[in-house]
Amino acid sequence: xxxxxxxxxxxxxxxxxxxxxxxxxxxxxxxxxxxxxxxxxxxxxxxxxxxxxxxxxxxxxxxxxxxxxxxxxxxxxxxxxxxxxxxxxxxxxxxxxxxxxxxxxxxxxxxxxxxxxxxxxxxxxxxxxxxxxxxxxxxxxxxxxxxxxxxxxxxxxxxxxxxxxxxxxxxxxxxxxxxxxxxxxxxxxxxxxxxxxxxxxxxxxxxxxxxxxxxxxxxxxxxxxxxxxxxxxxxxxxxxxxxxxxxxxxxxxxxxxxxxxxxxxxxxxxxxxxxxxxxxxxxxxxxxxxxxxxxxxxxxxxxxxxxxxxxxxxxxxxxxxxxxxxxxxxxxxxxxxxxxxxxxxxxxxxxxxxxxxxxxxxxxxxxxxxxxxxxxxxxxxxxxxxxxxxxxxxxxxxxxxxxxxxxxxxxxxxxxxxxxxxxxxxxxxx
Amino acid sequence: xxxxxxxxxxxxxxxxxxxxxxxxxxxxxxxxxxxxxxxxxxxxxxxxxxxxxxxxxxxxxxxxxxxxxxxxxxxxxxxxxxxxxxxxxxxxxxxxxxxxxxxxxxxxxxxxxxxxxxxxxxxxxxxxxxxxxxxxxxxxxxxxxxxxxxxxxxxxxxxxxxxxxxxxxxxxxxxxxxxxxxxxxxxxxxxxxxxxxxxxxxxxxxxxxxxxxxxxxxxxxxxxxxxxxxxxxxxxxxxxxxxxxxxxxxxxxxxxxxxxxxxxxxxxxxxxxxxxxxxxxxxxxxxxxxxxxxxxxxxxxxxxxxxxxxxxxxxxxxxxxxxxxxxxxxxxxxxxxxxxxxxxxxxxxxxxxxxxxxxxxxxxxxxxxxxxxxxxxxxxxxxxxxxxxxxxxxxxxxxxxxxxxxxxxxxxxxxxxxxx
Numbered sequence: 001x002x003x004x005x006x007x008x009x010x011x012x013x014x015x016x017x018x019x020x021x022x023x024x025x026x027x028x029x030x031x032x033x034x035x036x037x038x039x040x041x042x043x044x045x046x047x048x049x050x051x052x053x054x055x056x057x058x059x060x061x062x063x064x065x066x067x068x069x070x071x072x073x074x075x076x077x078x079x080x081x082x083x084x085x086x087x088x089x090x091x092x093x094x095x096x097x098x099x100x101x102x103x104x105x106x107x108x109x110x111x112x113x114x115x116x117x118x119x120x121x122x123x124x125x126x127x128x129x130x131x132x133x134x135x136x137x138x139x140x141x142x143x144x145x146x147x148x149x150x151x152x153x154x155x156x157x158x159x160x161x162x163x164x165x166x167x168x169x170x171x172x173x174x175x176x177x178x179x180x181x182x183x184x185x186x187x188x189x190x191x192x193x194x195x196x197x198x199x200x201x202x203x204x205x206x207x208x209x210x211x212x213x214x215x216x217x218x219x220x221x222x223x224x225x226x227x228x229x230x231x232x233x234x235x236x237x238x239x240x241x242x243x244x245x246x247x248x249x250x251x252x253x254x255x256x257x258x259x260x261x262x263x264x265x266x267x268x269x270x271x272x273x274x275x276x277x278x279x280x281x282x283x284x285x286x287x288x289x290x291x292x293x294x295x296x297x298x299x300x301x302x303x304x305x306x307x308x309x310x311x312x313x314x315x316x317x318x319x320x321x322x323x324x325x326x327x328x329x330x331x332x333x334x335x336x337x338x339x340x341x342x343x344x345x346x347x348x349x350x351x352x353x354x355x356x357x358x359x360x361x362x363x364x365x366x367x368x369x370x371x372x373x374x375x376x377x378x379x380x381x382x383x384x385x386x387x388x389x390x391x392x393x394x395x396x397x398x399x400x401x402x403x404x405x406x407x408x409x410x411x412x413x414x415x416x417x418x419x420x421x422x423x424x425x426x427x428x429x430x
Numbered sequence: 431x432x433x434x435x436x437x438x439x440x441x442x443x444x445x446x447x448x449x450x451x452x453x454x455x456x457x458x459x460x461x462x463x464x465x466x467x468x469x470x471x472x473x474x475x476x477x478x479x480x481x482x483x484x485x486x487x488x489x490x491x492x493x494x495x496x497x498x499x500x501x502x503x504x505x506x507x508x509x510x511x512x513x514x515x516x517x518x519x520x521x522x523x524x525x526x527x528x529x530x531x532x533x534x535x536x537x538x539x540x541x542x543x544x545x546x547x548x549x550x551x552x553x554x555x556x557x558x559x560x561x562x563x564x565x566x567x568x569x570x571x572x573x574x575x576x577x578x579x580x581x582x583x584x585x586x587x588x589x590x591x592x593x594x595x596x597x598x599x600x601x602x603x604x605x606x607x608x609x610x611x612x613x614x615x616x617x618x619x620x621x622x623x624x625x626x627x628x629x630x631x632x633x634x635x636x637x638x639x640x641x642x643x644x645x646x647x648x649x650x651x652x653x654x655x656x657x658x659x660x661x662x663x664x665x666x667x668x669x670x671x672x673x674x675x676x677x678x679x680x681x682x683x684x685x686x687x688x689x690x691x692x693x694x695x696x697x698x699x700x701x702x703x704x705x706x707x708x709x710x711x712x713x714x715x716x717x718x719x720x721x722x723x724x725x726x727x728x729x730x731x732x733x734x735x736x737x738x739x740x741x742x743x744x745x746x747x748x749x750x751x752x753x754x755x756x757x758x759x760x761x762x763x764x765x766x767x768x769x770x771x772x773x774x775x776x777x778x779x780x781x782x783x784x785x786x787x788x789x790x791x792x793x794x795x796x797x798x799x800x801x802x803x804x805x806x807x808x809x810x811x812x813x814x815x816x817x818x819x820x821x822x823x824x825x826x827x828x829x830x831x832x833x834x835x836x837x838x839x840x841x842x843x844x845x846x847x848x849x850x
Binding site: 017019020021022063064065068069070071072073088089090116117118119120121122123124125127128130131132133233234235236237266267277278279280281282283284285292293294295298299318319320321322323350351354355356357358359361362364365366367421 | 782
């Protein structure tokens with residue numbers, strides 16, 4: 001791993017991996033939906049869309065094809081803490097990939113007509129998500145679990161803001177956050193480090209540093225009472241979910257809670273981009289055994305993501321055909337109370353430690369995934385965090401897991417949500 | 431950089447294919463049998479899907495708890511998936527754990543015990559999945575399109591997950607019968623990829639499956655795909671949904687058709703290249719109507735569907751259908767440009783190293799190549815197979831497949847039909 005910083009503040013991470021003739025380039029920005037206030041929720045994500053629409057030196061109609069000529073794929077995503085862009089292609093595309101990212105950082109156009117055209121694309125993205133009852137429930141619950149912290153609004157934004165935001169809102173946000181000293185460029189693959197650094201200097205060295213906007217934030221006040229969301233909509237299937245306030249990645253409690261989640265729902269790893277492309281091993285997990293094998297739910301999952309500030313730990317269940325929300329809720333909460341009271345066993349700790357160690361290998365199963373992990377952790381903490389996950393995992397003790405179970409899985413710390421399908425107009429449960 | 435896999439056919443008819451990949455100290459395994467939902471008996475749709483769900487829940491040698499102990503203590507992942515023409519048992523583990531995981535994965539394919547209680551539990555899971563799909567406009571639209579393109583009980587017209595009424599009646603005996611028919615060594619291929627010597631991997635698999643016996647089975651011949659002759663509109667009203675899903679399609683072609691590679695290029699240029707090809711340029715980029723619009727070509731052992739998909743607001747449904755019609759008419763009459771065809775070919779050839787980077791990606795590629803008899807060196811020959819496609823080939827396959835006058839158009843969502 002090589003790390004350097006250009007004079008303009010751009011952090012550059014390069015890792016040589018020569019197993020396939022590929023290179024993956026990711027450019028990460030410390031800006032996400034938590035940096036948005038009232039009236040402009042969703043602006044970070046919309047800006048991400050606009051940053052694929054042509055630059056001073058890449059005309060709008062030539063955006064497509066640059067990476068495709070090298071058989072490459074490109075994409076981007078926005079979440080609560082970060083926005084990122086990637087290209088993965090044969091390694092001979094390196095120069096073009098760097099050129100695209102340098103253009104994206106400094107020279108996007110924001111043509112007013114393109115902003116308008118993208119408004120309806122994003123509203124379509126939001127409405128497609130609304131077709132999914134679980135996503136609706138997640139949105140409602142996150143907004144309920146947080147009173148004050150900007151993690152409360154969905155990354156895509158509220159519909160009202162998407163209808164009223166202006167081109168100037170978008171362009172202003174872009175100019176405030178897209179400066180080299182707020183970015184991390186990651187290159188992983190069949191490359192030569194010295195050659196990469198020369199090319200990076202040539203592509204990015206001329207971009208002037210800026211003053212990245214201060215990230216306004218607040219401390220979420222401790223939750224004082226259980227909160228509930230009861231969504232009643234037409235549908236066919238009932239969904240149950242619990243969300244507990246959780247520690248941020250840097251907190252000493254994070255890994256004990258990651259272990260606890262693996263004991264309850266199976267180890268999911270730490271790659272929120274691909275999940276390591278391997279299904280979660282759940283057969284021995286407590287909630288899988290007591291809820292899914294018992295026939296109460298058709299699926300159960302846990303979600304604990306590494307984040308810069310304290311976010312949520314969520315447990316989700318799909319109520320099995322013929323079962324009830326009440327039965328699922330009773331059984332899951334019983335298990336949560338049990339583990340909070342009696343703790344976990346040495347055997348469970350040993351098992352999920354092995355699971356998580358394997359997951360961390362799968363999490364880096366391609367040059368794209370490796371580059372993702374380095375950049376992701378650079379954005380929420382330090383890139384070195386990714387290399388230290390095994391050490392932090394190994395240091396977790398039984399007492400620590402028991403302590404986080406007792407501290408976090410409490411009544412007052414939780415928001416419970418249910419999606420209860422109502423009967424449709426035709427008399428059928430839909 | 432060719433994969434140069436090792437391939438060995440055992441005396442019992444089972445094929446083993448192994449390749450080395452050094453990226454991470456892990457191994458991916460795929461055991462495929464050439465029978466999927468297309469082999470579901472009439473009146474017992476969902477047989478393959480439920481067989482897959484119960485297959486890894488206990489075997490003669492390993493009860494469910496033993497499987498859990500062997501796998502979960504090592505962070506290994508084992509899953510079973512059913513498609514139209516295959517069931518695949520997939521496993522991923524660290525190199526060091528292969529010796530423990532391989533016997534379990536092989537036994538799951540060979541000797542599942544289908545415990546009665548597991549059949550009951552997983553049947554309820556499958557029924558839940560069927561009900562969830564019935565609430566999802568995308569699934570509803572695709573199911574309705576398949577049903578319209580492949581009527582009269584054609585296997586391609588039925589959902590892989592099956593119909594609820596059929597699944598409710600599935601018993602342990604159905605699954606045992608399906609397993610007996612589908613899982614014979616002569617119908618099975620084991621692909622294994624990871625950071626171990628390929629010959630050693632073949633030996634390790636051979637030790638687990640060499641004594642597997644079973645009748646030599648040939649997959650049942652599938653009925654020929656029907657040809658659609660007239661335009662149809664099918665509406666599945668889902669008034670409470672936020673937006674509609676459009677599925678616009680045709681009967682396509684088989685993977686073994688002489689026109690397959692021209693069709694692959696045509697489909698990419700139409701609805702894949704960059705962000706949705708020509709369709710993406712029109713419907714997403716120029717008109718801002720959809721977050722997703724793309725086309726897909728499902729070329730199986732029989733001619734599967736060629737499909738255009740888009741998710742749009744109700745007020746844009748008609749304009750979307752009109753735009754798809756316009757793009758198809760445009761390529762029918764004017765054809766794709768030479769640049770479009772060349773760019774797409776270059777992309778498809780250049781994307782192979784990405785497709786063949788990961789253990790899972792390589793395993794899937796090799797399993798598919800074996801299923802369709804494309805040759806053990808398919809990865810080395812594929813660039814030439816794509817490069818040979820000419821502009822005229824693409825024009826011919828466009829005329830053959832993309833006639834809007836023969837399209838079936840399905841809309842599922844808050845849209846009730848064209849306004850008068």
